Amino acid sequence: MLWETVKLALKAIxxxxxxxxxxxxxxxxxxxxxxxxxxxGQGSSDQVTSDVEKLGTNILMISPGQARMGPxxxxxxxxxxEMKDVDRIAEEIALVETAAPMGSSSATVVYGNENYxxxxxxxxxxxxxxxxxxxIAGRNFNAAEEKAGRAVCIMGETVRLELFGSGDxxxxxxxxGAISCEVIGLLEPKGASTFGQDQDDVVMLPMRLFQRRIxxxxxxxxIYVAVRDGASTDAAKAEIDSLLREIRxxxxxxxxxxxxxxxxxxxxxxxxxxDVLTGMLSAVAAVSLLVGGIGIMxxxxxxxxxxxxxxxxxxxxxxxxxxVMMQFLVEAVVLSLLGGVLGxxxxxxxxxxxxxxxSIPFAPDPTVVLMxxxxxxxxxxIFGYFPARAAARMDPIEALRHQ
Amino acid sequence: MAEDEDMPLIRMRGITRVYGKGEAEVRALxxxxxxxxxxxxxxxxxxxxxGKSTAMNVIGCLDRPTGGSYHxxxxxxxxxxxxxxxxxxxxxxxxxxxxxxxxxxxxALDNVELPLIYKGLPPEERIARARQALQQVxxxxxxxxxxSQLSGGQQQRVAMARALAGSPEVILADEPTGNLDTRRxxxxxxLLTGLRxxxxxxxxxxxxxxxxxxxxxxRLIWMVDGKIxxxxxxxxxx
Numbered sequence: 050m051l052w053e054t055v056k057l058a059l060k061a062i063x064x065x066x067x068x069x070x071x072x073x074x075x076x077x078x079x080x081x082x083x084x085x086x087x088x089x090g091q092g093s094s095d096q097v098t099s100d101v102e103k104l105g106t107n108i109l110m111i112s113p114g115q116a117r118m119g120p121x122x123x124x125x126x127x128x129x130x131e132m133k134d135v136d137r138i139a140e141e142i143a144l145v146e147t148a149a150p151m152g153s154s155s156a157t158v159v160y161g162n163e164n165y166x167x168x169x170x171x172x173x174x175x176x177x178x179x180x181x182x183x184x185i186a187g188r189n190f191n192a193a194e195e196k197a198g199r200a201v202c203i204m205g206e207t208v209r210l211e212l213f214g215s216g217d218x219x220x221x222x223x224x225x226g227a228i229s230c231e232v233i234g235l236l237e238p239k240g241a242s243t244f245g246q247d248q249d250d251v252v253m254l255p256m257r258l259f260q261r262r263i264x265x266x267x268x269x270x271x272i273y274v275a276v277r278d279g280a281s282t283d284a285a286k287a288e289i290d291s292l293l294r295e296i297r298x299x300x301x302x303x304x305x306x307x308x309x310x311x312x313x314x315x316x317x318x319x320x321x322x323x324d325v326l327t328g329m330l331s332a333v334a335a336v337s338l339l340v341g342g343i344g345i346m347x348x349x350x351x352x353x354x355x356x357x358x359x360x361x362x363x364x365x366x367x368x369x370x371x372x373v374m375m376q377f378l379v380e381a382v383v384l385s386l387l388g389g390v391l392g393x394x395x396x397x398x399x400x401x402x403x404x405x406x407x408s409i410p411f412a413p414d415p416t417v418v419l420m421x422x423x424x425x426x427x428x429x430x431i432f433g434y435f436p437a438r439a440a441a442r443m444d445p446i447e448a449l450r451h452q
Numbered sequence: 453m454a455e456d457e458d459m460p461l462i463r464m465r466g467i468t469r470v471y472g473k474g475e476a477e478v479r480a481l482x483x484x485x486x487x488x489x490x491x492x493x494x495x496x497x498x499x500x501x502x503g504k505s506t507a508m509n510v511i512g513c514l515d516r517p518t519g520g521s522y523h524x525x526x527x528x529x530x531x532x533x534x535x536x537x538x539x540x541x542x543x544x545x546x547x548x549x550x551x552x553x554x555x556x557x558x559x560a561l562d563n564v565e566l567p568l569i570y571k572g573l574p575p576e577e578r579i580a581r582a583r584q585a586l587q588q589v590x591x592x593x594x595x596x597x598x599x600s601q602l603s604g605g606q607q608q609r610v611a612m613a614r615a616l617a618g619s620p621e622v623i624l625a626d627e628p629t630g631n632l633d634t635r636r637x638x639x640x641x642x643l644l645t646g647l648r649x650x651x652x653x654x655x656x657x658x659x660x661x662x663x664x665x666x667x668x669x670x671r672l673i674w675m676v677d678g679k680i681x682x683x684x685x686x687x688x689x690x
Contacts, residue, residue: 053569064557362553365514366567366614367542369535445514449553 051379058380061352062387072348073388075341076428080392080421081399082334087417088400089409090327094320096409100242101316107146108179109274109286111138111293111309127306129268132256134296138274139175141292144285146277149176150256150269158208158252159224165211168251169225171259172273177203177236179275187219187234190255194233198257203234205249225252228262282311341388342428349381349436360440361448374441381433382426389425393418459526461621461655462488462511467520467530469506469678480506481517482678490621493648493656495666495686498675504659505626507675511657512545512624513537525621542570546615550627552607554599560586560610561595567618585613589643605636612643623647625658629665641668 062069113127132150139148152171157164170176174190177183184203194201202225209218218232239248260267276285286309293307353360360373397413404411469481480503488494488511498504509515510522513529516537522530529540546567547553554563564582573581586595589609599607608628615623625644629637645668648654658669666672666686674682 358553359555362555363566363570364538365512365541365547365553366618367538367570369538369570371535372570446509449514449549 054375054379055383057376058383061380062384068348069384069387072344073341073384073391075344076338076385076388076425077341077392077395079334079336079338079341080389080425081396082337083331084393084396084417084421085399085403086327086331086334088397088411088413089403089407090323090330091412091414092400092404092409093407094323094327095412097319097323098316099410101312101319106312107276107278107280107282109276109282109289109309109311110315111272111274111289111307112270113307115304115306115308128297129270130272130307131267132269134293135269135272137296138272138289138292142285142288144277144280144288146275147175147179148275149173149179149273151176151271151273152256152259152264152269153271154259154263156226156252156263158212160212160218160221163212165208167205167208167211169259169263170251170253171256171263172253173256176253176273179273182239183237184234185237186217187232189234195255195257198255198261200228200230200258200262201233201255202230203236203253204232205236205251206238207247207250208252209235225254226263228258230254282313286311338424338428342385342432345381345385345388345429346432346436349377349384349433350439352380353377353436353440356440357443357448357451360443361445361451364443364445365449370441373443374437377437377440378430378433381437382429385425385429385433386422389422392425393421396421459523460487461490461525462486463521463523464510465521467507467510467517467522469503469510469515470518479678481510484520484679486673486680488655488657490655491648491653492671493645493669494658494671494673495669496657496659496673496675497661497663497666498681502675503678504675506678508624508626508657508659511622512547513540542567542618544621546618546620546623548608548611548615548623548625548628550630552599552604552611552631554607554610554614556600557598559596559598560591560602560613563599563610564613564617567614571618581617582613585617586610588616588647589613603636604632605639608632608636608640609643612640616647621653622655622657625656627659627661629660629662634664637662637665641665644668 111130113129115127130150135148135150138145149172154169154171155166156169157166173195177189187203189203190201193199202223204218212218212223213221219235221232222229223232224230236249236251236253242248254263256269274285274289276282289309290305294305297306299305363373363376397418400413401411464484464486467481467484467486468479471478471480482503484503484507486507496504496507506515510517513524513532514537516532517530520530521528524540525544529537532540555566561579561582564585565578568578568581583592583595586592589612591606591609591613594602594606599610602610608631623644628644629640632640644656644658648656656669658665660666663686669686672682672684672686673680
């Protein structure tokens with residue numbers, strides 16, 4: 050009997066295909082929006098996670114200033130690191146594979162008639178080892194260059210394209226601000242980072258050169274640490290923490306004036322923001338599902354009135370109120386489910402398209418798809434109930450007389 | 453269904469049907485007493501407003517009387533609920549209306565199947581019985597026509613097939629020829645009388661305002677003011 054009713058509902062729906070389609074459009078859009086939001090959100094979360102894994106889950110970043118921000122934090126007053134801090138971390142902590150200093154600034158680089166504003170990263174040879182970043186031409190900094198702060202640099206692919214086009218920069222002299230500098234290496238292209246930043250838009254200088262000629266001090270802005278394979282990052286963090294407290298003479302009970310973050314934390318922070326955004330957008334999209342439901346109710350009410358005579362005929366040949374109610378309820382649910390299925394397909398299609406465009410993984414979530422399906426059925430039941438009841442309560446004589 | 457020898461299929465006593473209240477009160481039926489025996493072909497006539505359609509609706513369990521008692525097949529049904537009356541219609545009654553009342557955009561076969569769906573018959577049996585009913589009214593070959601593709605007479609025959617398909621005890625026809633020309637009307641009446649020859653137990657109650665049609669019945673009831681004014685053989689009554 051239920052199958053009969055479903056078949057009947059399908060017949061009624063396809064008898065007026067265009068109107069049925071317009072009726073469920075609200076549900077289609079609502080479901081599609083929710084599915085697309087959640088799928089793209091999931092994809093970008095996955096992307097962040099995999100990006101961070103590529104960066105290395107064994108990477109720690111130490112920066113001056115308290116981890117806690119907001120009122121009462123003394124970020125500005127925190128003492129910067131020095132070169133010897135980096136060396137002590139690298140040498141004294143067994144769990145640490147290597148540590149590299151990092152300073153950054155931006156500057157205009159000039160070659161011939163070309164000039165280009167780019168990111169300056171001051172570091173030493175350990176940085177490329179810690180991050181596993183290979184060179185495609187030339188070589189890394191050597192110890193003499195680092196010690197003397199010689200004017201040499203390594204450049205990223207984007208800078209090369211800007212200054213040299215397709216030419217080979219290694220061995221050429223470029224000007225960085227006031228420094229004339231020999232290009233000794235070219236980095237392998239890495240593409241955009243999780244933050245959407247072009248990682249190849251960079252020129253690397255020895256730390257000492259940067260301190261002397263650009264920053265004018267002996268500060269190290271940040272320390273980059275690679276933990277040994279298989280070693281616990283938490284244990285390494287604890288040891289770094291106590292070493293730095295000792296170096297920076299922080300008495301027990303006082304808060305750290307630096308913070309050590311690992312990539313996992315950064316990843317979870319980013320995916321957290323991502324999840325909140327996805328949730329909020331999905332909630333907005335869900336509102337359109339509600340509006341879609343009201344659209345279904347409206348058309349079902351019209352349909353009940355239009356089909357008054359049909360209801361009368363059915364009652365005359367022996368349909369019970371319950372059966373008439375079922376017919377209209379099933380029709381509303383089938384209509385809404387059709388909308389749901391269309392919406393799921395459309396949503397997944399949009400998500401696939403958007404994922405491709407944003408070059409993030411396409412991550413359809415079966416749970417969400419199932420939930421959207423169930424939700425559209427619920428919409429059908431809720432918004433179909435009132436019209437169905439109106440149909441079931443009709444008086445057969447009145448209904449048969451209806452023109 | 454233990455039926456008393458003397459108990460007619462339909463027995464109505466003091467049936468009233470009142471619409472509205474107070475000043476606006478209309479007594480469509482005002483103490484109707486009516487017995488109809490199994491196998492009778494009864495025509496009901498009367499001026500408009502005489503209550504013949506209301507009587508038909510009460511007999512057909514589409515409407516509930518305000519007062520009085522109505523035994524169908526020995527069972528008191530005047531106080532049955534909405535759904536119980538639906539069951540009665542489903543199992544014992546078949547309707548033919550003046551305006552055919554077929555489902556639009558639905559094939560003849562599907563229309564005839566309709567009561568059988570509510571009876572809960574399996575699809576194969578439904579189709580077989582619907583085809584047979586269409587054949588009985590001379591519409592074989594038209595099973596897949598929409599009402600809009602059929603003439604008035606053909607539509608009314610589909611309606612008759614629908615009424616017959618459920619193997620009812622009583623066929624209730626409310627001005628079945630009201631929308632048809634004389635030739636089609638005669639065809640319908642011949643069909644009705646033919647059905648009775650095949651099944652002498654089939655009871656037919658028909659409301660009409662045409663003497664020619666009433667002449668096909670074996671009993672004519674003339675109603676005035678919600679009561680029976682005359683009851684006898686057609687021809688003499690008119």
